[in-house]
Amino acid sequence: MAHPDKHIPTDAARQDSGATQGPKFQKKLTDILSSAAEVIAERGFQGASVREVAARGGVGLSGIYYYFKSKDEMLFAIQRNTFTALIAMLQEKLAGVTNPETGLRLVVENHLGYFLNHPQELKVCFHELDSLSGDYYQRVLSLRREYYDLVRSALARFGKSDEHTTSLNTLFLFGSLNWVNMWYDPSERNDSQNVIERLVDLYLRGITGATQISN
Amino acid sequence: MAHPDKHIPTDAARQDSGATQGPKFQKKLTDILSSAAEVIAERGFQGASVREVAARGGVGLSGIYYYFKSKDEMLFAIQRNTFTALIAMLQEKLAGVTNPETGLRLVVENHLGYFLNHPQELKVCFHELDSLSGDYYQRVLSLRREYYDLVRSALARFGKSDEHTTSLNTLFLFGSLNWVNMWYDPSERNDSQNVIERLVDLYLRGITGATQISN
DNA sequence: TAACAAATCGAACGTTCGTTCTAATTATAC
DNA sequence: GTATAATTAGAACGAACGTTCGATTTGTTA
Incomplete structure (x- = not known):
């Protein structure tokens, strides 16, 4: 009891992004x-x-x-920060966009763009989802759902598929996106735009059933 | 030296599938x-x-x-057995098939079918690729390449894309396939066939750019 | 039953792990 | 400069890890 007050680490689990700390x-x-x-x-x-x-x-x-x-809290903080950033960036990009093709392109660009700048963080988020438990797990899960819903609603704008098929397409798209960090070498970043274009093309045709590429 | 000969564990790393052991x-x-x-x-x-x-x-x-x-050897054995089985099963199914759509369908059915029967093994193979090193890693890598080439050549039969695009499409497909075990609940195995159909549809249109579904 | 190999067991090894504690150091404010 | 808080450093904790070893049990063959 000789000590005034035990230090309590700033609780990175809280959402107070730096108000209480220098x-x-x-x-x-x-x-x-x-x-x-x-x-x-x-x-x-x-x-x-x-x-x-x-x-x-x-x-x-x-x-x-x-x-x-x-x-555990370190892993939680990484996942929370990453998903929060992904969601915020995507929401900003999608604001006011109505064209479905543009929406799909922005989704892919947002996700792969973030991967290029933060490969480790994205790998951790997609690779260590089950390493958390309890409260931490639930809170990350709800962020993941929020991100999923954002992407799903972007795909739903095509209006070409029923709800269930749209859900499946969203999950397939996430698979393609997240698998990229298993094979893509960021050192040769020349063709990163090409990867984005080919992925957009594939899902554009896959969803709409037509070859209506614009640029 | 009192002992005749130290037991050497049968070396699951060797390919002698059980000739020397009961x-x-x-x-x-x-x-x-x-x-x-x-x-x-x-x-x-x-x-x-x-x-x-x-x-x-x-x-x-x-x-x-x-x-x-x-x-390490345990992990190696799991990955070797799984990829060997996937390759053998797919080779057998693809034998004599020339129709590209049938080929794609068989690829998806083979991969997801194996996932339904061996969810843990597939998760280990797709989740712990980097946990091996040295010789074990190299040998699994070459099996993965063999499996990849099989799928790639199946997609190449469509003849609709240049080589690089075909490679990218193959990687995108693997992403969609492997991501399935992140969300699919095998307990409700009613709609597994639907998942396969939707995935085949998506990539069929995505690759060919047409809506030529047969059944 | 005797001999021998195949298979299992229990205990122990050295290491590394996440976490905690107390003391020492540095920065900040009066 | 002195008090007070913020930050760092070092040592130590018990627990769990992969692996090894010698002895013991089980199975097989005569």
């Missing part, structure tokens, strides 16, 4: 999360040791626990 | 591999403990090492 704290927290995404993408969540995350983040082992309550 | 040995080996696929699918490779695999397989902890040299 920018220096937020910067370090972001650095650690970036390192964590790196290590988890490489070794998997269970295989990623907190010690290595700490080393790459330039902190001591116990320093990690000043910023996060647990290893 | 059927009882092979049975138990299969049981263990099945349990291993179960645990690895649930907890990931790093998170799967040999102790739990042993428990579910009805063996003591050290009993595992009578059948396998290491945990």
Whole structure:
């Protein structure tokens, strides 16, 4: 009881994005999360040791626990930040868009564009969905659903399929999108636009049944 | 040196499928591999403990090492068996088939059919590709390439796309196929045929650009 | 039953893991 | 400069990990 008040790590699980903490704290927290995404993408969540995350983040082992309550919370923070960003960016891009083809193109560009800039984070989100449990899992699940609904409603604008088929097409599209990080090498980023075009073409024809490519 | 000869676990890495060992040995080996696929699918490779695999397989902890040299070898055996089976089944189905639509349908039916019967094995193969290294990794990689080439050549029969586009379409298809085990619930196996049909429809139109569905 | 191999068991090894604790250091405010 | 909080550092905890080993049991062949 000699100590005034035990430090409670800022609870990255809360949505208070930095109001209570200085920018220096937020910067370090972001650095650690970036390192964590790196290590988890490489070794998997269970295989990623907190010690290595700490080393790459330039902190001591116990320093990690000043910023996060647990290893689980780090994974949760990565997934929450990523899905929140994906949703916000997509909502902004889709605002006011009515043309279905444009909507599909924006969906693909948004998702693959984010993958090009944050390959580790996206890999973690798509690869470690089941590594969380309890409250963390549920909250990420609801974000995933929100993102799914956004994409689904974009595909629904084509009006060419019944509801169930639209749902299936959405899931097929997510498969194609997420599988990209299994084979695409970002070092040769010359043909990234081509990948986007071919994927849009494929689903455009697949959904509408016509060859009405514009550009 | 009091012992005649140390037992060398039958080297599941070799391709001698049971000539040197009795059927009882092979049975138990299969049981263990099945349990291993179960645990690895649930907890990931790093998170799967040999102790739990042993428990579910009805063996003591050290009993595992009578059948396998290491945990890595177990993962290798699962992936090798799965890809070998997928390749063999697909080759048999595609034998003599020239119609491109039939080929695509057989590819999808083969892959998703295997998923329905062996969900854990397929999840392990698609989820733990990078958990192997060295020789094990290379040998699985070459099997994956063989399977990929089979599917790619089936899509190439449509003759509607250039080579690069065909490659991309193949990768997109693999994404859709492998993503299925992230959302499909095998307990409601009523609509599995519908999933296959919708996926075939989507890629049929996407590749050919026409709506030439037969049945 | 005797001999031998095949298969299983239990205990132990060295390591690494996530987490915690206390003390020391640095920054901030009066 | 002194007090107070924010941040870091180091050592240690028990638990779980993959693997090994010698002994024991089970099965097979004479």
